[in-house]
Amino acid sequence: MPVESKVRLRKCVGCNEMKDQKDLIRLVRYSDGTLEIDPDHKKNGRGAYVCRNRLCIENAEKRKSFERSLKCRIDSKLYEDLLKECEG
Numbered sequence: 520m521p522v523e524s525k526v527r528l529r530k531c532v533g534c535n536e537m538k539d540q541k542d543l544i545r546l547v548r549y550s551d552g553t554l555e556i557d558p559d560h561k562k563n564g565r566g567a568y569v570c571r572n573r574l575c576i577e578n579a580e581k582r583k584s585f586e587r588s589l590k591c592r593i594d595s596k597l598y599e600d601l602l603k604e605c606e607g
């Protein structure tokens with residue numbers, strides 16, 4: 520199935536630029552309010568995206584972009600996890 524051949528653009532909450540989904544880390548919020556990093560971009564829920572780089576993640580934290588986008592509070596631990604994720 521040629522699903523992967525389509526470039527899907529999503530907006531990074533750190534730099535507000537549209538990027539290819541594969542260059543972004545997805546954060547998902549489930550209907551029960553739980554937050555999780557979604558490495559495969561496959562989980563069901565409201566998603567927000569950030570580039571795989573420290574600068575964008577720090578920007579998102581400073582500007583509370585994820586909070587605004589996902590309409591919930593984000594634990595600082597989650598930002599640490601995002602940083603770990605982007606550093607592989």
Ligand SMILES: [Zn+2]
Pocket residue numbers: 531532533534535536569570575
């Ligand atoms: Zn970015």
